[in-house]
Amino acid sequence: NPSDKYPGAEIEKKTMQYLYNDGDLYYFMDNDTYDQMPLNKADLGDCLKYLKENGEYVTSENLSALCNVSTKTILKDIKLINEDMKSTKNYIDVKTSQGLKLVINNVDEFINLCNSYRSLQDSFVFSVNEREDWIQKYLIESNDWVKSETLCEMLFVSASVLSQNLKGIRKSLSKYDLKLVQKPHYGMRVEGREFNKRLCLAAIYISYIDQRDDFPGNQFNSNDLLMIQNISQILENVMVKYQISMSEVSVQNFIIVIFVSLKRIKQGILLKATEEMIIDISRWTDSVVAVELAKQIHKHLGIEMSDQEIVSLSIHLASKRIIRNFDESIHRIIKDFDVNQIVNTMLVNIQSQWRIDFSNDNELRDYLLLHLIPLEVRSRYNVVLRNPLIDKIKQQNILAYQLAVAACSHLVDYHRNNLSDEEIGYIALHLELALLRKKIKDKKNILVMCGVGRGTSSTLAYQIKEMYGKFINEIQTVDYIGIKSYDFEDVDFLITSTPIKNKLPIPVIEVNYFLNNNDKKRILSFLDDQDSFHMQEVIKRNLIIKNINEETKEGVLSYIIKNTLGNESISKNLIEEDCIGNYELENMLAILSCCVDEPKTKIIIGILSKPILWNKKKVQLVIIPLIGKNIGIKILDLYKELSYFADNSNYIKRIIKKQDQEEIIKIF
Numbered sequence: 001n002p003s004d005k006y007p008g009a010e011i012e013k014k015t016m017q018y019l020y021n022d023g024d025l026y027y028f029m030d031n032d033t034y035d036q037m038p039l040n041k042a043d044l045g046d047c048l049k050y051l052k053e054n055g056e057y058v059t060s061e062n063l064s065a066l067c068n069v070s071t072k073t074i075l076k077d078i079k080l081i082n083e084d085m086k087s088t089k090n091y092i093d094v095k096t097s098q099g100l101k102l103v104i105n106n107v108d109e110f111i112n113l114c115n116s117y118r119s120l121q122d123s124f125v126f127s128v129n130e131r132e133d134w135i136q137k138y139l140i141e142s143n144d145w146v147k148s149e150t151l152c153e154m155l156f157v158s159a160s161v162l163s164q165n166l167k168g169i170r171k172s173l174s175k176y177d178l179k180l181v182q183k184p185h186y187g188m189r190v191e192g193r194e195f196n197k198r199l200c201l202a203a204i205y206i207s208y209i210d211q212r213d214d215f216p217g218n219q220f221n222s223n224d225l226l227m228i229q230n231i232s233q234i235l236e237n238v239m240v241k242y243q244i245s246m247s248e249v250s251v252q253n254f255i256i257v258i259f260v261s262l263k264r265i266k267q268g269i270l271l272k273a274t275e276e277m278i279i280d281i282s283r284w285t286d287s288v289v290a291v292e293l294a295k296q297i298h299k300h301l302g303i304e305m306s307d308q309e310i311v312s313l314s315i316h317l318a319s320k321r322i323i324r325n326f327d328e329s330i331h332r333i334i335k336d337f338d339v340n341q342i343v344n345t346m347l348v349n350i351q352s353q354w355r356i357d358f359s360n361d362n363e364l365r366d367y368l369l370l371h372l373i374p375l376e377v378r379s380r381y382n383v384v385l386r387n388p389l390i391d392k393i394k395q396q397n398i399l400a401y402q403l404a405v406a407a408c409s410h411l412v413d414y415h416r417n418n419l420s421d422e423e424i425g426y427i428a429l430h431l432e433l434a435l436l437r438k439k440i441k442d443k444k445n446i447l448v449m450c451g452v453g454r455g456t457s458s459t460l461a462y463q464i465k466e467m468y469g470k471f472i473n474e475i476q477t478v479d480y481i482g483i484k485s486y487d488f489e490d491v492d493f494l495i496t497s498t499p500i501k502n503k504l505p506i507p508v509i510e511v512n513y514f515l516n517n518n519d520k521k522r523i524l525s526f527l528d529d530q531d532s533f534h535m536q537e538v539i540k541r542n543l544i545i546k547n548i549n550e551e552t553k554e555g556v557l558s559y560i561i562k563n564t565l566g567n568e569s570i571s572k573n574l575i576e577e578d579c580i581g582n583y584e585l586e587n588m589l590a591i592l593s594c595c596v597d598e599p600k601t602k603i604i605i606g607i608l609s610k611p612i613l614w615n616k617k618k619v620q621l622v623i624i625p626l627i628g629k630n631i632g633i634k635i636l637d638l639y640k641e642l643s644y645f646a647d648n649s650n651y652i653k654r655i656i657k658k659q660d661q662e663e664i665i666k667i668f
Contacts, residue, residue: 057099073158084113131155132168133204139180139190140197143269147187175417176200176382194271195312196382198264202257203384215252224259227301231258234296242289249388250320257316258293262303271308278307286317319377320385323370339376343368346407350431353406354595355629356438364434371430375423387422393429394421395585395646399639400432401425402593405581421582435636442633443473444492444527447506449483450513456497460513464495464523471527493526533637535668538603538625545606546659553578553614556622557592560606565626570594574624584614587649588656591623591642601628601638607659620656641668 025038060071078092078100085091089105090113104110134155139146152162166188170180176199178192190197209217216228232255239246246254264270281287290313294305305313343365347358358364378385387393394401404427408419448461457477465475478486480498493507494500500508509526511519543564550556554575561571574592577583584590588611604624611618625638645651651667 057093057095057101059099063100070158070160073161077156085109088113128165128168131157132165132172133207135165136169136172136190137201137204139188140201142189143267145183145187145189150187173200194264194269198257198260198271198312199382199384202253202260203386205256205260206253206384206386209252209256209386216256224263227262228255228259230301231255231262231297234300235293238289238293238296242292244289244317245322246320247322249386253384253386254316254320258297258313261305261309261312262297262301265303265305265309270306271312273308273311278311281311281314284314284318286321287311287314289317290314315377315381316383319374319381319383321374323373339369339372342372342411345410346427349406349409350403354403354627356403356635358431358434361434361437363437364430367430367433368427371426375426378423379419384420385422385426387425390422390425391586393425394583396643397428397432398591398643398646399635400435401428402581402583403431403435404428405577407431409577409580418580421580424581439633439636443471445474445490446472446476447486447488447491447494448475448477449479449494449496449498450477456513460495460497463515467520468523468527471524495523533634533641535603535638535641536665538601538638539605539665539668540602541661541665543602543604544661544664545604546661548606548608550608551612553590553612553619556606556608556612560604560622560624564604578615582615584617584619585646586617587646587652588618588620589623589646589652590614590619590621591625591646593625593627595627598626598628599630601631601635602626605655605664607656621652 060074063074064071075094078094082091088109090110091103093101093103095101135151138151138154148159148162151157152159155162157165166180173180173190173192176192176196178190178196178200180188181191182188205216205219208219209215216225220228235251235255235258238244239251287310290310293313294310298304346368347365351357351359377383401424404424408424408427411419446461446464448457448464450457450460457479461475461477465472474490476491483494483500483504484502488504488506491506493509494504495509495511497511497513499510507526509519509522511523515523545560545563548556548559550559557574557578558568558571561567561574574594578590578592583592602625604622604626606622606624608620608622611620613619623642625642627635631638645668655664655667
């Protein structure tokens, strides 16, 4: 109703300091509370260019580091921007002793200037990684020689900056057995198998899909979006018809793979496969689905897919679908791949490194066997399966992830590379379930009997379950006659309100039907037969190292171990494991673990003077649990506490800011 009136919105204004960015998230800190708040790059828009203004001068060196260009380029660009703003009251103030500061006196004119730059947005790249991805994609999609001068002009970077980017690009391309070839007077181009070029292209597209947004995101134009929508519908219909199971992430990955393939086919760039390979893969059950998929693509999109293209579809299907049964058709895919032996080795690795035995967990064995089959296909053909949950898995399932790293330490792909942390994350999910089953097995199975009748036995059992449910796995009732023939094999103890005359093979607790305080204490002592876990018991003042001034993770770990344990081999092992598992977490924290040949468990805490780049993220606080022999099932409680701590950014900020032993002990 136009006449309706609404109260004004409450708007709270806060001054926040820009800290750093992690991918598409830019972190700001409240200077009063130290709370950090992430904002998405898309929400910040043009503000990204001016985050460091804050009414203060910024040095050209800082800007050059931020933009990954030389200071000479920064000063040259500022001169051009000032020319553009000449007719307005806005300008960039340049002071030799202080640096640079953006002065905005006319907001409307400034907005108009920002909008005038939007036509360059497709070529504007915010980070080194984005620039390298853009160059890789451009070179592969061009499928021709490209000169350095052309790339420099398109990206507004100098030849020296481009040269640095090309080093990173060569490293990225090598993962797909691709080479960046440069030739005088011609320029550069990417050379290698077409299958691998498509894998690289698909991986770049997939890396920019945000699971929080609607698939496939905003990186595609309208024509590409229409093609992706059509592929999605075709794929969904075929998967339903053939009852193919696949996770949402795998489906999205497959859609992008098909999209890349169809674009290359339309360009006349086709796959090549040997006759032997075509015959071999045609025996896979996945090839039947791939043929139908190719048929529907031709019918609805008018693009014909050759036998070689169908081979590619079969490989991607086999690498992404969920396998539910280990049947004869599986052996056509895995050939000499001894899955049982690999699973045995994985479980032995966990037991030898962590002293946790999963050898009798047949459910875990089955899950790992079925998971390893598509993993083997991905490894053989270098297919990447993105894991959008990897950061959460590392942060919230710390123990399961670190067990997965141990399990996968011997696994390498066909190119002799360790598994990616994303692949290890999928193994960690299976291990997390196994840990939960271990915890459930530690709970007690109780039998309850009451002399008045079955109804009173059920009532007593209900009361006990309500009071002590967290300690109980299963609770059953029995009557006075049934107790004589009862099978006690899986029962831990009996609770009865009636005296038992005959000797039973399990402990018996006699209680009143209406439980008194003494009854409750005795029941609890049987159920909770382990001491409760307290973090303070494992925090030792002599293992807290403050104000560490090292520039690399290797230096940090060596310094921490040298000043606590003095065992150089431990720091080497930690560094090697981190190379596989990448143990950096959110909130500038890294947690690495080490099993020691001592009875008691302790925790080393290292606090750096300033954050350093660990692998891909900044880290300023390092926690290293030293797992002793006698920890037993309490290891689950220890890592549950660490996961809770890792999620609490306020605790981490307090420790980093105060660097005080008493504060650390108080927090834990």
